[in-house]
Amino acid sequence: MRAPRPVLAVATVAVVFLTLPVIGLAQRTPWSSLGDLLGRQSVLQPLVLSLTVSVAAALVIVVLGTPLAWTLARVDIPGRRIIRALVLLPMVLPPVVGGTALLFALGRRGLVGQWLDRWFGLTLPFTTAGAVVAAVFVALPFYVIAVEGALESGSDELEQMAGTLGAGPLQVLRRITLPRLLPAMGAGVALAWARALGEFGATITFAGNLPGRTQTLPLATFLALESDPEEAIALSLVMLTVSLAVLIPMRDRWLPGRRPGR
């Protein structure tokens, strides 16, 4: 299809706008001392922590989010639209607000947190587990949206076919629904993981900024910008590289219902 010129012109401006910051980053990068910067403990420690937290969050998200997405898509529960709105709320909520809310719910004096502390001696704020909780809170909706979108409402024909062959509901789920849902789950988990990796506001509010425990890459970058801008650039490059490494293999699979490679 031939695009009208004004549309093409505006689209070009948008692409430039999106790529300019990356170019700016590359232009300011001290390439000669980069190797030295990347080897620093103050870069490696947040990197390892960020990977740990984001991967742990992704695992929790798959375990929690898959049944949630299935239920939202398939089960005729009363008030489903309200439940869906609540589930998606963290997507639009400012992360700082999310972190504050988590503190009042799961903090040591929080609604549930005081019981966790009293009964299990479990304290989430200012721990790595707390950073995982913050990441799950903000990233879970991204996964749920991707997976729910791929599940048709009501059982589809292949699932009905499996039923007539003697497979019960759990077997149908395990042998037909989930295997066919894998691409959407992959896309959803990549989205959610990327969101968890970049999480800043909820983490610093709920989990704090303790090096080696809750100081993830975005937090370390923000702090380094004050004290050592070159290290901030190195940290940013690390995140950019990790994000691209996930984004590029995904190609067009972000979008539900669209075949890759088009």
Place this chain on the structure above:
Amino acid sequence: MTGQVTDALRLAGTARVGDLVLEVDLTVDPGETVALLGPNGAGKTSLLRVLTGLLPLSGGRLDLAGDLVDQPGSGTFVEPHRRSVGWVPQDRLLFPHLTVRQNIGFSPRATAERVTALLDALGIAGLADRRPSACSGGQAQRVALARAVAAEPAVLLLDEPSTALDIDSQHLIDGLLADGGARATVLVTHDPVEAATVADRLVILEDGRVTHSGSPTDVRTRPRTRYAASLAGLNTLPAVADGYTAMTVGGALVVLGEPATGPVHLVVPPSAVALHRTIPDGSPRNVWRATVAELQPALDRIRVVLDGPLPLVAEVTPGAVEVLELEPGSRVWAAVKATEITVHPA
């Protein structure tokens, strides 16, 4: 339990699909093959879905192999996965993420030996480790059929199984159907030749109701509705062929235009049956003595139902009826050219 022979399937119930109301009485014996015929939108596929349990009844009851499985009045409903029904839907619905062998063995009731035996019997052992997307239409149909019978269901439901099927697949599938033992089969088709050759009984479904149920000969010679009359278009005669001749079940010798051996079905269009008052001479070598049993108007033609060694239906013009002075009981000669007869393997 009343001590009677248990029906494989006994349905007397109603169901709704959109605007269509299905109201069906249907009983199928163990081992019986019933062909379900009807115009598009008559509810044939919906009826199969009622039997699988994918479409619950809104009234009445359904028994499968002697067990009550659906009776809204008493709140009884057995889920599809607990019914002994094998279903081959029109679009087959093979599982794209599983291999052919995994598809056939999908049912928890299918044993590995049974799967292997079916792969061999249907000539698809070479495809066992391929995905359905690598199968041709005929091969996919064989896989779907094997998958449906692997669990040894009491009732097999086939929805248009011969659509776009190659001859080899057709023969293999016919063989499997003929070898069903106690399994009852309900076959949806709109091919009257297939219906007459495969089925013990034809059931005509129109607008959600059964309008006729009877043997292929009964439906052919005494169609009760316009639709049945259009189906009855073709004479289908079981016979045993030996070269260029065949002996029909009724004991008539028929000269064929093409050689064949063994059990066959001879298909004769009614328009190819010529009627004469005196024995004709000339090219037609198939000439039989017959008695007119019945005259039926069919649009601008008259269908003449004949009794005799060959129960044929002829289609002639009203003018011919006058000239030949045809009426029930008239004695005539029926002639068919050998080249007008097509031979289908039984």
